[in-house]
Amino acid sequence: MTNETSTAPAPKASTTGSPTTHCQACGEQALDGFYSLPKVPVHSCLMVASKEAAVEFPAGKLDLAVCTSCGFIQNRAYDPSLQNYSPDYEETQGFSGTFRKFQTQLCQDQVARYGLGDKLMLEIGCGKGEFLTELCEISGGRGIGIDPGYRPERNDSEAAERIEFRNEFYAPGHASLRADYIACRHTLEHIGDVREFMNTVAESVAGRDDAILFFELPGTERILEERAFWDLYYEHCSYFTLGSLARLFRRHGFELVDLYKGYEDQYLLIEAKTGDPTKGRTFDAEGDLAATLASVQSFKSAIEEKFRGLRADLDEAASRGPVVLWGSGSKAVSYLTTLGIGDQVHSVVDINPHKHGKFLAGTGHEIIAPEALQDIQPAHVLIMNPIYVDEITRDIHAMGLSPSIAAL
Numbered sequence: 001m002t003n004e005t006s007t008a009p010a011p012k013a014s015t016t017g018s019p020t021t022h023c024q025a026c027g028e029q030a031l032d033g034f035y036s037l038p039k040v041p042v043h044s045c046l047m048v049a050s051k052e053a054a055v056e057f058p059a060g061k062l063d064l065a066v067c068t069s070c071g072f073i074q075n076r077a078y079d080p081s082l083q084n085y086s087p088d089y090e091e092t093q094g095f096s097g098t099f100r101k102f103q104t105q106l107c108q109d110q111v112a113r114y115g116l117g118d119k120l121m122l123e124i125g126c127g128k129g130e131f132l133t134e135l136c137e138i139s140g141g142r143g144i145g146i147d148p149g150y151r152p153e154r155n156d157s158e159a160a161e162r163i164e165f166r167n168e169f170y171a172p173g174h175a176s177l178r179a180d181y182i183a184c185r186h187t188l189e190h191i192g193d194v195r196e197f198m199n200t201v202a203e204s205v206a207g208r209d210d211a212i213l214f215f216e217l218p219g220t221e222r223i224l225e226e227r228a229f230w231d232l233y234y235e236h237c238s239y240f241t242l243g244s245l246a247r248l249f250r251r252h253g254f255e256l257v258d259l260y261k262g263y264e265d266q267y268l269l270i271e272a273k274t275g276d277p278t279k280g281r282t283f284d285a286e287g288d289l290a291a292t293l294a295s296v297q298s299f300k301s302a303i304e305e306k307f308r309g310l311r312a313d314l315d316e317a318a319s320r321g322p323v324v325l326w327g328s329g330s331k332a333v334s335y336l337t338t339l340g341i342g343d344q345v346h347s348v349v350d351i352n353p354h355k356h357g358k359f360l361a362g363t364g365h366e367i368i369a370p371e372a373l374q375d376i377q378p379a380h381v382l383i384m385n386p387i388y389v390d391e392i393t394r395d396i397h398a399m400g401l402s403p404s405i406a407a408l
């Protein structure tokens with residue numbers, strides 16, 4: 001894979017060929033398909049400069065299957081060659097106060113638990129480097145950050161001097177990096193070949209008895225229970241529950257230190273160490289396989305009804321005046337493209353100034369600044385992530401606006 005810097009990937013046909021027949025996490029041929037969309041944008045966080053390019057954005061197929069052996073869920077039709085992560089990739093949530101607070105708390109917890117001041121910390125998929133930088137600020141330690149989307153001009157922390165950032169993908173060659181602490185946040189869900197990735201991580205700490213791993217990623221339990229299809233998209237080719245994540249780490253020889261959820265139960269967090277996978281703590285959530293398989297079946301039978309309900313809600317709101325979405329990330333792209341929404345939604349608000357004036361992949365809705373709402377006078381604001389309702393409602397009222405407000 002390469003580190004290109006174009007605004008959007010060069011259009012190319014989806015040549016996914018025959019779908020994967022084995023589980024990318026455990027290797028078993030035990031896949032059961034349950035959710036399929038023929039055409040979804042291959043990226044939902046890349047900024048697109050024109051409406052035309054946004055509408056013609058390259059698409060791929062979503063074909064989700066659950067492994068009945070380990071509970072892992074994957075997009076069988078995923079083709080990594082269609083993905084182009086570059087500095088234009090705007091994944092950062094650092095502009096939200098709620099997210100910043102969560103991240104700071106996490107950093108403080110990690111430093112308190114593992115005393116990282118004298119350790120070399122490696123972050124795989126560090127994005128713009130906010131987490132690793134804060135870890136180094138709080139602990140005084142040193143770090144290595146790996147991500148093709150890192151942008152040095154956005155990092156003005158004094159701690160950045162102690163961090164070596166590499167604009168590249170984590171790959172088997174990185175197994176030679178001997179870090180004491182490996183963080184990997186919101187990255188594993190983008191990895192197709194999960195086993196190869198975990199083999200590299202395991203190799204990099206082979207023979208060590210004190211290396212710590214800290215992974216964070218979206219949880220799939222809530223997505224299935226709430227039929228939250230807007231959290232299913234092409235960039236996320238791999239979906240875990242607490243149980244399937246724990247099983248993955250044990251299979252790769254790690255001992256579990258902690259297994260829990262955070263950010264109002266939206267994220268899975270796992271802490272593990274080199275050791276004996278048959279020893280250490282065990283967690284109730286590790287027994288979730290039957291519940292996951294049942295939840296998948298329930299999602300499959302109820303999803304069409306979910307689509308109908310949301311389309312009816314939107315029709316009602318649009319009859320009262322302009323409707324805007326708040327939050328232009330992957331949830332918005334998936335919500336709009338999956339339901340096939342056009343003019344019923346006026347535009348999409350985002351507080352990230354780097355996104356203003358750009359367009360959403362797939363439907364081509366324009367991304368606007370919150371201040372633009374004063375001209376639009378929306379009748380309804382649909383918030384893409386319920387965790388931001390209080391923060392956003394305050395912002396809307398502070399502008400003197402009083403639309404109806406709801407969250408997905």
Ligand SMILES: [Zn+2]
Nearest residue numbers: 023026067070
């Ligand atoms: Zn499996």
